[in-house]
Amino acid sequence: MKDNKSIIINIIGRGNVASHLFKAFESIEGISPVIVNPHTFEGFNPEATVTIISVTDNAIADICLRLPRTKSIIVHTSGSTPIDILSGRLEPKGVFYPFQTFSKEKALDYSTIPFFIEASDTATEQFLMNLASKISTNVHKADSVKRRSIHVAGVYACNFVNYLWSISDTILQKQGIDFNVLLPLIQETLDKTAIMKPMDGQTGPAVRHDTETIKAHLDFLKENGASEDAIKIYNLITASIMNSYPRIDSKK
Amino acid sequence: MKDNKSIIINIIGRGNVASHLFKAFESIEGISPVIVNPHTFEGFNPEATVTIISVTDNAIADICLRLPRTKSIIVHTSGSTPIDILSGRLEPKGVFYPFQTFSKEKALDYSTIPFFIEASDTATEQFLMNLASKISTNVHKADSVKRRSIHVAGVYACNFVNYLWSISDTILQKQGIDFNVLLPLIQETLDKTAIMKPMDGQTGPAVRHDTETIKAHLDFLKENGASEDAIKIYNLITASIMNSYPRIDSKK
Numbered sequence: 001m002k003d004n005k006s007i008i009i010n011i012i013g014r015g016n017v018a019s020h021l022f023k024a025f026e027s028i029e030g031i032s033p034v035i036v037n038p039h040t041f042e043g044f045n046p047e048a049t050v051t052i053i054s055v056t057d058n059a060i061a062d063i064c065l066r067l068p069r070t071k072s073i074i075v076h077t078s079g080s081t082p083i084d085i086l087s088g089r090l091e092p093k094g095v096f097y098p099f100q101t102f103s104k105e106k107a108l109d110y111s112t113i114p115f116f117i118e119a120s121d122t123a124t125e126q127f128l129m130n131l132a133s134k135i136s137t138n139v140h141k142a143d144s145v146k147r148r149s150i151h152v153a154g155v156y157a158c159n160f161v162n163y164l165w166s167i168s169d170t171i172l173q174k175q176g177i178d179f180n181v182l183l184p185l186i187q188e189t190l191d192k193t194a195i196m197k198p199m200d201g202q203t204g205p206a207v208r209h210d211t212e213t214i215k216a217h218l219d220f221l222k223e224n225g226a227s228e229d230a231i232k233i234y235n236l237i238t239a240s241i242m243n244s245y246p247r248i249d250s251k252k
Numbered sequence: 253m254k255d256n257k258s259i260i261i262n263i264i265g266r267g268n269v270a271s272h273l274f275k276a277f278e279s280i281e282g283i284s285p286v287i288v289n290p291h292t293f294e295g296f297n298p299e300a301t302v303t304i305i306s307v308t309d310n311a312i313a314d315i316c317l318r319l320p321r322t323k324s325i326i327v328h329t330s331g332s333t334p335i336d337i338l339s340g341r342l343e344p345k346g347v348f349y350p351f352q353t354f355s356k357e358k359a360l361d362y363s364t365i366p367f368f369i370e371a372s373d374t375a376t377e378q379f380l381m382n383l384a385s386k387i388s389t390n391v392h393k394a395d396s397v398k399r400r401s402i403h404v405a406g407v408y409a410c411n412f413v414n415y416l417w418s419i420s421d422t423i424l425q426k427q428g429i430d431f432n433v434l435l436p437l438i439q440e441t442l443d444k445t446a447i448m449k450p451m452d453g454q455t456g457p458a459v460r461h462d463t464e465t466i467k468a469h470l471d472f473l474k475e476n477g478a479s480e481d482a483i484k485i486y487n488l489i490t491a492s493i494m495n496s497y498p499r500i501d502s503k504k
Contacts, residue, residue: 056460056462057462057464057465058462058464080457080465080468080469099433099436099437100436100437100440101437101440101441101444101455103444103448103453105447106444106447108440112436113436114433114436114437138433138436140433142429145427146427146429148468148469148472149423149424149426149427149429149472149476150424150427150429150433151469152423152469152472152473153420153421153423153424153429153434154420154434154437154456155456155457155458155469155486156416156417156419156420156423156482156485156486157416157417157420157434157437157438158434158437158438158441158455158456159454159455159456159457159458159459159493160416160456160485160486160489161413161416161417161438161441162441162450162453162454162455163450163454163489163492163493163496164408164409164412164413164416165408165409165413165445165450166449166450166451166454166496167408168405168406168408168409168450169405169449169450169451170451171401171404171405171408172401172402172405174401175397175398175401175402177394177398177401177402177405179445179449179450181351181366181390181392181402182405182406182409182410183442183445184351184352184364184365184366184390185351185352185353185366185406185409185410186409186410186413186442187442188352188353188360189353189410189413189414190435190438190439190442192353192355192358193417193431193435195357195358196355197418197421197431198414198415198417198418198420198421198431199418199421199422201355201414202411202414202415202418203353203410203411203414204406204407204410204411204412205332205407205411206407206411207411208308210308210309210310212309212310213309213332216332216400217332217400217403217404217407220400220401220404221404224401229488229491229492229495229496230408232488232492233408233412233488233489233492234407234408236481236484236485236488237412237415237485239481240415240481240484240485241411241415243481244415244418244481
């Protein structure tokens with residue numbers, strides 16, 4: 001279905017984000033993505049409309065400098081890197097940040113992924129907003145500060161959360177219990193955020209100031225070989241919840 | 253549809269668990285739940301087959317002692333309380349623990365809620381397993397140690413996780429961004445646990461040992477008025493992830 005009017009997109013990178021962006025664009029009529037080798041620039045099309053640098057954060061600057069001359073808009077896909085890192089180039093510049101965790105082996109519904117767009121000028125911004133809208137219905141503008149806040153929030157909400165799930169899994173494994181038993185509880189905790197703020201939906205022994213249960217949990221963790229880190233995390237988050245919430249009556 | 257052969261269930265308590273158990277049983281043919289006032293025992297039916305004590309953990313012992321004479325099995329619904337707390341009674345005893353977070357205002361699909369059952373004898377265990385199976389397809393046996401491990405795991409996986417979501421929400425709010433932008437990422441992180449262990453799906457700057465991004469995040473948090481606790485939590489979990497994972501190449 002590709003015709004002469006195709007938008008050609010150089011996607012520089014071989015990681016998960018690059019390969020998922022390729023898949024997402026490949027299915028859109030009128031868009032021709034090409035994967036470009038980040039070391040040799042093999043595959044690079046200087047006539048492309050957009051060049052997406054999708055490599056690890058600390059490699060962006062170098063790739064950007066070494067990029068062959070092109071007429072295309074140059075963007076990176078990093079949540080925590082300012083647009084300024086591209087400022088050595090004369091081409092229009094932007095950021096094209098898909099806010100999702102990408103694994104090579106797992107298919108994704110791209111249409112729901114939030115994209116955050118920043119650009120060096122209004123026309124470029126509009127173009128990138130339109131481009132993102134071709135694969136997602138969840139496209140936003142965000143300058144570098146907003147993007148960083150989203151990235152940091154994602155670290156707490158996703159990376160750290162996943163780590164807590166690892167700790168839970170380890171605790172359950174020792175008793176021969178599958179992580180699956182947690183899923184309805186986790187899903188409900190997540191679904192609750194649709195009807196109330198997480199802050200208003202807090203439950204558990206800490207928010208109840210139930211020091212007896214907290215002590216029993218800590219004893220259990222120590223007696224069952226929990227790691228020192230797991231215990232430190234229990235203590236810190238429990239203390240923080242108790243600080244954040246005034247003493248209230250039973251909440252379960 | 254209630255007939256003479258109905259199983260009558262006393263549900264002692266006025267909290268979220270009690271009211272949800274009432275709703276769940278009320279819809280089952282052949283089961284007649286009654287809500288019992290935990291202070292006056294008004295409504296208590298001594299002929300009931302089961303009496304469910306569903307009150308805060310530290311009130312169970314007292315309710316149990318004061319309970320009118322009855323022929324029914326006596327159970328509590330607490331994740332972190334041993335069955336022994338009921339040992340002052342001569343009646344058959346058990347634990348009937350629904351592993352879910354209950355809010356009064358939110359409807360639930362009871363059929364997916366994991367129930368964990370313990371009992372003083374095999375016949376009672378079998379009866380309680382059958383009873384739970386009438387409302388859920390996710391019923392397990394679990395002695396007091398297993399039950400405590402599930403409860404502790406739930407604190408990390410649900411209570412602590414919700415607290416991290418609160419922190420994320422606070423960070424985003426300051427930039428005028430809605431918590432909703434996190435939902436696809438969180439849902440994907442959760443869905444990934446179905447195909448890989450959380451430990452194998454860890455992503456983010458800490459697991460990549462990306463100290464530059466970590467420093468940028470900490471600077472951002474300090475400059476944007478994050479609480480001391482939020483920063484402590486960032487530091488502790490980041491350090492713990494870095495301890496848990498050997499240095500690897502780019503993972504995004």
